[in-house]
Amino acid sequence: MYVGRTSETILNMTSFDAFYNDLLELVNKHEKNNTPLKVEKDLESNIVKIFGENITALTRAKNGLNDVTELAYATAEHHPYWNLLYNCSEIANIILEKWKSELSKKDISDIEWSIKELIQSLEKITEKINDSESRQR
Numbered sequence: 001m002y003v004g005r006t007s008e009t010i011l012n013m014t015s016f017d018a019f020y021n022d023l024l025e026l027v028n029k030h031e032k033n034n035t036p037l038k039v040e041k042d043l044e045s046n047i048v049k050i051f052g053e054n055i056t057a058l059t060r061a062k063n064g065l066n067d068v069t070e071l072a073y074a075t076a077e078h079h080p081y082w083n084l085l086y087n088c089s090e091i092a093n094i095i096l097e098k099w100k101s102e103l104s105k106k107d108i109s110d111i112e113w114s115i116k117e118l119i120q121s122l123e124k125i126t127e128k129i130n131d132s133e134s135r136q137r
Helices: 002-012 015-032 057-074 082-097 105-136
Strands: 037-042 047-052
Touching (some): 015 047, 082 105
Antiparallel strands (some): 037 047
């Protein structure tokens, strides 16, 4: 009976799961050699992240924001919310770049411009919602 469960597990294991298991073995090997690593996983989405010992919250935030910015660039004008995402990520990028220093006048100006873009985008979305609701009546 135990053998049946094991073979079911093996049959249900995806190639990504196998990769993840191999990766954990590699991580364990390096940790035994005093290379501290942190592994985060989201196996349902096929995501594995590996962080070295010098990772900081700021560098993690910048790295994650790069993914958000990439989505905004990739969907530009093909999704109704792309401009909201893009301008929010631009504001966040400015802030994270200056996290340990001062915002400049140009930075403030760029943030204000992005906020204006956000307001315009929200107005367009609200207008579409209102039009849609009035047609349904």
